Amino acid sequence: MPAYTIDPDRLATYREAEGITTDAELARRMxxxxxxxxxxxxHRTGPSTRFIAGLATAFPGRDVMSLLTPTK
Structure with missing residues (x-):
């Protein structure tokens, strides 16, 4: 089980603010x-440091660390 997952509600808010409507577009920007x-x-794998860095690229100026939720 991954140590962290991505908060889907917060990610949806970030995506809407940046106009990212598909996972393919998110991947391209990341x-x-x-x-x-x-x-x-x-949740099949946890976000790597490269993935988190990609989030920072896709969502400039946002606190991407707030997207991470520790798993139990």
Missing amino acids: GVEPSTVSRVLA
Whole structure:
């Protein structure tokens, strides 16, 4: 089980603010493969440091660390 997951509600808020409507567009803006976004959002794997850095690129000026939720 991954140590962290992505908060889906907060991610939806960030995506709406940036006009990102698809996971493929999110992946493009992050510089990662769409399959990586799919695996992380489905909680099959935790977000890597590269994934988190990609979130910072996709959501400039936002606190992307607030997207992380520790798993239990």
